[in-house]
Amino acid sequence: MGDVAMTVPVISAFVEQNPSAKITIVSRPFFKPFFDGIPNVDFFAVDVKGRHKGFPGLLKLYSDLKQLHIDAVADLHNVLRSQVIRTLFALSGKKVAFTDKGRAEKRALTRAENKIFKPIKSMVERHVDTFKKLGFSIDLSNPKFPEKAILSTEIIKITGEKANQNWIGIAPFAQYASKVYPQDLMHQVINELASDSNSKIFLFGGGNKEIEILNLFANGKENVINVAGKLKLQQELDLISNLNVMLSMDSGNAHMAAMLGIKVITLWGATHPFAGFAPFNQPLENCLVSDREKFPKLPTSVYGNKKVAGYQDAMRTISVESVVEKLNH
Numbered sequence: 001m002g003d004v005a006m007t008v009p010v011i012s013a014f015v016e017q018n019p020s021a022k023i024t025i026v027s028r029p030f031f032k033p034f035f036d037g038i039p040n041v042d043f044f045a046v047d048v049k050g051r052h053k054g055f056p057g058l059l060k061l062y063s064d065l066k067q068l069h070i071d072a073v074a075d076l077h078n079v080l081r082s083q084v085i086r087t088l089f090a091l092s093g094k095k096v097a098f099t100d101k102g103r104a105e106k107r108a109l110t111r112a113e114n115k116i117f118k119p120i121k122s123m124v125e126r127h128v129d130t131f132k133k134l135g136f137s138i139d140l141s142n143p144k145f146p147e148k149a150i151l152s153t154e155i156i157k158i159t160g161e162k163a164n165q166n167w168i169g170i171a172p173f174a175q176y177a178s179k180v181y182p183q184d185l186m187h188q189v190i191n192e193l194a195s196d197s198n199s200k201i202f203l204f205g206g207g208n209k210e211i212e213i214l215n216l217f218a219n220g221k222e223n224v225i226n227v228a229g230k231l232k233l234q235q236e237l238d239l240i241s242n243l244n245v246m247l248s249m250d251s252g253n254a255h256m257a258a259m260l261g262i263k264v265i266t267l268w269g270a271t272h273p274f275a276g277f278a279p280f281n282q283p284l285e286n287c288l289v290s291d292r293e294k295f296p297k298l299p300t301s302v303y304g305n306k307k308v309a310g311y312q313d314a315m316r317t318i319s320v321e322s323v324v325e326k327l328n329h
Contacts, residue, residue: 001252008259010127033234097133119274145261149238169246171204171253176304178270269315272299291317
């Protein structure tokens with residue numbers, strides 16, 4: 001989800017700065033709401049479980065896309081499936097380019113020994129480079145974001161009217177445990193924020209286990225609302241666009257908020273913003289990282305999927321006070 005969200009600012013800037021070009025986004029149908037409302041952008045939904053399943057399905061996908069009279073292909077995903085499609089287009093004489101994910105630099109940043117600890121090019125910048133290879137320039141120095149969504153009656157039934165409240169979103173989960181702020185500390189953060197009656201806190205997540213934890217966080221607090229499982233993706237995006245700030249782990253919600261121009265505070269455990277996945281257009285000081293003096297091997301991986309003995313408590317070095325202070329300023 002985060003990977004797709006990080007393409008949105010690039011696509012938005014591209015169509016604004018290259019108005020004679022038309023883009024077709026090829027992705028899973030779930031992600032269509034990310035691109036709704038961007039002019040000159042169509043969405044082609046890939047049916048990975050049906051028509052486009054497996055290698056025969058990729059051939060059908062290529063056949064389907066050929067009907068769209070595509071002139072060039074920008075492969076922003078650069079995985080096996082997209083590599084097959086772009087190769088077929090290249091063989092048919094079309095111009096293709098792909099995003100270099102910088103795997104060698106990422107390995108140097110995350111290795112335990114002889115670590116090269118310095119920021120590498122962000123994924124957003126890498127996507128810009130991909131379009132440059134196709135002959136298109138994109139300037140992201142002055143990004144434009146969509147207007148705040150007008151909340152539907154259905155959403156307002158859950159959120160209430162905003163009035164002059166401070167709306168704070170919190171997405172406390174991530175794919176891997178090494179990227180998740182400890183539950184007891186997150187509970188303290190929410191309690192601190194909820195003590196301000198002018199603030200309303202919205203909790204984001206999904207799945208029964210996460211909903212259970214979020215219900216625990218919200219229990220007994222009128223101004224803490226668990227929206228997990230209650231909103232569709234487009235409704236979540238509409239709500240996020242009305243937030244004053246989003247607190248997230250290194251996860252998709254951070255990038256969803258950033259693509260909408262919302263202030264994002266991120267918490268980093270096994271991963272690090274230097275790896276190129278910091279939320280778009282957010283200052284580095286909004287990324288609260290674990291203490292590298294106590295845990296010098298950080299970051300231990302790009303995605304947080306690598307367990308390192310003795311590093312399970314790294315995120316406890318990010319204090320509750322520092323998180324609350326960032327959210328309140």
